Amino acid sequence: MNNDRAQMLRRLQEADFAMYEAVLYLDGHPTNKMALAFYDKAAKAYCDLKEKYEMTYGPLTIQNASGPSWTWIQGPWPWQNEMEE
Amino acid sequence: MWIYDKKLQYPVNIKNPNPAMAKIIITQLGGPDGELAASQRYLSQRYSMPYNEVIGILNDVGTEEMAHMEIVSAIVYQLTRNMTIEQIKESGFDTYFVDHTTGIYPVSAAGVPFSATYFQSKGDAITDINEDLAAEQKARSTYDNILRLSDDPDVMAPIRFLRAREIVHYQRFGDALRVIQDNLDYKNFYAYNPEFDKR
Numbered sequence: 001m002n003n004d005r006a007q008m009l010r011r012l013q014e015a016d017f018a019m020y021e022a023v024l025y026l027d028g029h030p031t032n033k034m035a036l037a038f039y040d041k042a043a044k045a046y047c048d049l050k051e052k053y054e055m056t057y058g059p060l061t062i063q064n065a066s067g068p069s070w071t072w073i074q075g076p077w078p079w080q081n082e083m084e085e
Numbered sequence: 086m087w088i089y090d091k092k093l094q095y096p097v098n099i100k101n102p103n104p105a106m107a108k109i110i111i112t113q114l115g116g117p118d119g120e121l122a123a124s125q126r127y128l129s130q131r132y133s134m135p136y137n138e139v140i141g142i143l144n145d146v147g148t149e150e151m152a153h154m155e156i157v158s159a160i161v162y163q164l165t166r167n168m169t170i171e172q173i174k175e176s177g178f179d180t181y182f183v184d185h186t187t188g189i190y191p192v193s194a195a196g197v198p199f200s201a202t203y204f205q206s207k208g209d210a211i212t213d214i215n216e217d218l219a220a221e222q223k224a225r226s227t228y229d230n231i232l233r234l235s236d237d238p239d240v241m242a243p244i245r246f247l248r249a250r251e252i253v254h255y256q257r258f259g260d261a262l263r264v265i266q267d268n269l270d271y272k273n274f275y276a277y278n279p280e281f282d283k284r
Contacts (some may be wrong), residue, residue, distance in 0.1 A: 016086075061088065062145070073141035078086075079132050 001076055005057055012053050015046040087148070094152040095246040097197055099163035099239040104178030107164035107196060111181075113247070114157045115191025115199035117266065118223040120247075122152035126204035126220060130213045133280045138264045145216075146254050153250065156243055158189045164240070209278045210265045217258045225251035 001009075022039035029035055050060060058074055059065040065072040076084060111121045127147030134140050165178070165187045173182050180196055191199035204220070207213050228248035235241050270276040 073137040075137055075140075077131070077137075077140055077144075 001082065008049075008053050008057075012046070012049045015042065015049050018042040019046045087151075090152075091097060093156055093159060094149070094245050095130060095156055097156060097159040097243050099160065099237070100237070101237065102166055102172065103164045103237065103240070104172055104176040105170055106235060107161045108176070108178050108181060110157060110164070110231055110244075111161050111189075111192060112173050112194035113224070113227060113231070114154060114161065114189070116193035116197075116227070117203045118220065118227045119191070119199075119203070120150050120153040120157055120224075121191050121199055122203040123147075123220060123224065124154060125201065126206065127217065128203075129206040130217070133208050134210060134213075135279050136210070136264050136268055139214070139261045142257050142261045146257060149250070149254075153247055156247060160240060160243060161189055162187070174182075181229070188222060208280050210280055211262070211269075211274060214254070214258055214262045214265060218255055218262070219257040221251045225255070 019039065019042040022035055022042050026032065026035050026039055054060055054064050058071045059067075062072060118154070124147050127143045127150065131140050131143040134143060157205055168187075173179050181190075182191070184190075193199075205213070205216050207216070207242070225248055228244055228251065230271065231244050232241060232248070265279070266274055268279065
């Protein structure tokens with residue numbers, strides 16, 4: 001995986017993590033205004049980054065897997081690193 | 086990683102409680118040919134698999150099996166709502182009830198708790214896909230037997246769906262075996278293990 005891709009993936013993982021932390025907190029505090037605002041911001045940041053990542057490097061979820069060829073199965077898979085490439 | 090989709094893959098709407106049926110059907114959650122074993126089998130086998138087509142099939146069938154765990158659990162849950170103590174005793178559900186009340190816990194029809202010994206991840210492509218082909222047929226037979234023991238159309242509809250999926254998965258693992266064999270030495274498929282040996 002090239003450096004740009006690895007960096008963008010890292011940012012996506014951070015955005016996803018921030019969103020998910022808010023999800024867990026909101027499950028137990030569903031009316032907390034600050035958490036709701038944090039979630040909205042985090043979810044938007046995640047969706048924007050995901051769209052950008054997928055445009056360059058291919059689908060992360062099957063909903064976005066269409067295309068002229070079935071790129072869904074292209075490596076690297078999440079558990080693979082440079083040793084496979 | 087995974088994202089939860091807040092819907093069942095196939096609807097489950099059961100009107101009448103039937104704890105005897107629940108005790109049978111729970112085997113497809115925690116039994117030897119159940120959906121929990123299926124999901125863990127395929128998702129475990131993905132890592133050392135060298136072919137992207139086969140990784141994709143293991144990943145996506147394994148993911149679907151997790152959705153099937155949820156369908157089976159929803160069936161068992163709905164079959165055990167609003168039971169009287171008399172129904173619990175008469176149906177034989179009392180042996181499950183004493184340990185789990187109406188909580189969903191992965192056991193076989195005989196009450197044996199789930200075990201990872203129900204599946205294998207051998208690290209050999211041909212071996213693993215043959216296990217998977219057999220597993221889909223074993224699950225199909227189990228759903229056939231559940232249909233033989235059931236007369237409630239509300240229960241039979243989702244069970245028929247799950248049974249049909251076993252057959253589709255069997256076909257897809259057939260594709261996987263073909264991909265593996267196409268990548269191997271056609272004179273001797275067993276000349277080396279593509280998950281371990283260097284050519």
